[in-house]
Amino acid sequence: MGTLIGRDFIETRDFSVAEIDELLAAATELKADFHSGKATLRLPNQTIFLIFFDKSTRTRNAFEAGITQLGGHAHFLEPASLQISHGETARDTGIILGQMGHGIAIRHDLIPGMGNSYMRQVAEHSPVPVINMQCDIDHPTQTLADIMTIREHFGQNVRGKKIAVTWGFAPSYAKPLSVPQGLISLMPRMGLDVVLAHPPGYDLMPDVVAQAKESAKEAGVKFEVTDSMDAAFEGADIVYPKSWGVCDLMTKKCDAADQKEIDAIEKECLAMNAKHKDWICDARRMKLAAKDAVYMHCLPADRGCEVTDEVIDGPQSIVFQEAENRLHTAKAIMASMMRERPF
Ligand code: CP
Numbered sequence: 001m002g003t004l005i006g007r008d009f010i011e012t013r014d015f016s017v018a019e020i021d022e023l024l025a026a027a028t029e030l031k032a033d034f035h036s037g038k039a040t041l042r043l044p045n046q047t048i049f050l051i052f053f054d055k056s057t058r059t060r061n062a063f064e065a066g067i068t069q070l071g072g073h074a075h076f077l078e079p080a081s082l083q084i085s086h087g088e089t090a091r092d093t094g095i096i097l098g099q100m101g102h103g104i105a106i107r108h109d110l111i112p113g114m115g116n117s118y119m120r121q122v123a124e125h126s127p128v129p130v131i132n133m134q135c136d137i138d139h140p141t142q143t144l145a146d147i148m149t150i151r152e153h154f155g156q157n158v159r160g161k162k163i164a165v166t167w168g169f170a171p172s173y174a175k176p177l178s179v180p181q182g183l184i185s186l187m188p189r190m191g192l193d194v195v196l197a198h199p200p201g202y203d204l205m206p207d208v209v210a211q212a213k214e215s216a217k218e219a220g221v222k223f224e225v226t227d228s229m230d231a232a233f234e235g236a237d238i239v240y241p242k243s244w245g246v247c248d249l250m251t252k253k254c255d256a257a258d259q260k261e262i263d264a265i266e267k268e269c270l271a272m273n274a275k276h277k278d279w280i281c282d283a284r285r286m287k288l289a290a291k292d293a294v295y296m297h298c299l300p301a302d303r304g305c306e307v308t309d310e311v312i313d314g315p316q317s318i319v320f321q322e323a324e325n326r327l328h329t330a331k332a333i334m335a336s337m338m339r340e341r342p343f
Contacts, residue, residue: 041071047101168306174245174269197232
């Protein structure tokens with residue numbers, strides 16, 4: 001332990017498999033301590049700044065509760081109430097918050113091309129670790145909890161297990177691409193075979209898919225892409241169907257002149273989604289998967305659209321275990337990286 005102190009946590013691909021294993025071991029230990037009531041005051045009096053450009057239930061509360069349980073404190077910050085909304089730069093924000101605390105965590109996920117680059121700029125200038133709470137490219141604190149949950153269920157050695165990462169219909173909003181992208185990036189490196197399924201037009205970022213293919217090749221596992229949800233489910237050990245928006249349309253939000261234009265793009269994304277209402281995880285599709293397959297979702301799920309209540313509340317669903325593991329992995333990341341000020 002201790003090799004990660006001072007590092008930023010922006011994408012899982014920035015970390016070796018051995019380092020990911022180190023984080024997972026820390027999360028497992030922290031989970032056992034949490035359940036046995038043992039105090040884990042590893043970051044006494046430390047402060048983490050949480051900047052949310054988007055809404056959150058799990059991530060915000062995993063980090064807020066997590067830092068409290070580690071003996072520190074979080075500041076919940078929204079750009080609308082910060083000088084960020086008056087144009088203060090990522091560089092200045094990184095320098096200033098970094099001088100006042102021990103870690104900075106950022107969620108900036110809705111516009112392709114923006115979030116990852118913003119947090120990497122903050123990290124370049126911050127003297128303390130920067131943690132990605134979801135960007136346009138990756139959601140690494142989610143996928144760390146996902147692999148922890150998969151190992152808890154199937155055992156430490158998951159080589160040869162197949163995960164189906166598939167699109168699902170959602171009418172609520174154009175969801176970021178970062179969860180499926182994070183999954184296809186990390187899971188091959190952890191030894192899982194991956195099949196990615198989506199309707200035509202819902203391609204993930206080409207660089208991310210190319211890297212995932214390369215990682216699968218290096219790890220000696222399978223990586224396939226299909227436009228059939230049924231084909232993806234065939235024989236899968238883990239099914240992870242969730243919605244995401246059309247990348248090209250979402251990118252247009254970057255250049256939108258005003259809120260009216262952003263709203264029009266969002267409407268167009270939802271109209272596209274509505275053409276694929278049959279992309280739902282239901283009992284019929286679960287029967288296509290392996291007999292002991294599990295259903296996962298980062299949540300929130302659009303019930304009745306991405307998934308039926310029967311599946312998400314059924315015996316194959318491990319979504320609440322998965323959600324709880326957000327707490328333990330968030331604590332592992334903070335405890336491993338923030339333990340000392342580097343100056
Ligand atoms: N899965 C996830 O990131 O949930 P929140 O959006 O509620 O943080």
